[in-house]
Amino acid sequence: MKVRVRYFALFREQTGCASETVEWSGGTAAELFQEVSMEHPLLKSQAAALVAINDEMSGWDTAVKEDDEVLFFPPVAGG
Amino acid sequence: MKFSVSNKAIDAAAVRQQVADSHCGALVVFEGWIRDHNEGQQVERLEYEVYRPLAEKEGAKIIGEALARFDVSHATCIHREGLLELEEIAVIVCVSAAHRGAAFDACRYIIDQAKTRLPIWKKEHYVSGVSEWVNCEQCAAAGHSHGEHVHD
Numbered sequence: 001m002k003v004r005v006r007y008f009a010l011f012r013e014q015t016g017c018a019s020e021t022v023e024w025s026g027g028t029a030a031e032l033f034q035e036v037s038m039e040h041p042l043l044k045s046q047a048a049a050l051v052a053i054n055d056e057m058s059g060w061d062t063a064v065k066e067d068d069e070v071l072f073f074p075p076v077a078g079g
Numbered sequence: 080m081k082f083s084v085s086n087k088a089i090d091a092a093a094v095r096q097q098v099a100d101s102h103c104g105a106l107v108v109f110e111g112w113i114r115d116h117n118e119g120q121q122v123e124r125l126e127y128e129v130y131r132p133l134a135e136k137e138g139a140k141i142i143g144e145a146l147a148r149f150d151v152s153h154a155t156c157i158h159r160e161g162l163l164e165l166e167e168i169a170v171i172v173c174v175s176a177a178h179r180g181a182a183f184d185a186c187r188y189i190i191d192q193a194k195t196r197l198p199i200w201k202k203e204h205y206v207s208g209v210s211e212w213v214n215c216e217q218c219a220a221a222g223h224s225h226g227e228h229v230h231d
Contacts, residue, residue, distance in 0.1 A: 078199035
């Protein structure tokens with residue numbers, strides 16, 4: 001299935017792109033992160049990274065659906 | 080608006096006015112400033128990247144939680160985005176309440192939650208010419224204890 005993936009801040013620099021369409025076999029947000037990490041070796045999983053799906057904060061174990069937009073956020077640092 | 084993101088300098092006096100209320104006897108303000116150093120590096124300026132759609136949604140949620148948890152009348156928070164120079168205000172939280180205790184608690188709650196929940200990232204530009212994305216090491220090291228963990 002096809003999903004849209006967006007990268008922010010450090011993740012955008014590590015992948016060299018702000019967004020891309022990913023074709024994969026399906027699974028959770030964590031599995032999608034692993035999948036794209038194989039394409040982008042600089043992208044490293046970080047304990048405090050966050051994920052959002054369709055502009056809602058989400059959990060890593062949430063199943064990703066066809067045509068979802070998945071946002072990968074590196075550890076946040078506001079303030 | 081109770082939570083907002085701004086690409087212009089924050090006018091602290093104007094933000095205070097947003098929470099002004101004759102029923103309130105206390106106003107607590109937190110301002111986060113751009114400082115000239117971090118972890119041994121001389122900082123020249125700072126850049127905030129904000130994912131607005133979610134930051135605004137989550138920020139509004141945090142303000143709502145503070146108003147529900149603490150006995151306060153008004154709360155507002157504004158966070159900057161873009162390139163900021165030293166001493167500029169990066170974030171401001173203003174809380175007004177009948178009494179100071181709740182205002183202090185709510186203000187602390189809002190800034191602490193904002194730092195860990197909002198999709199906002201900062202890149203420090205150092206005097207040396209190097210620039211780096213900053214993240215809170217203690218936050219990133221989930222599951223590790225580093226003792227007292229204070230954000231300023």
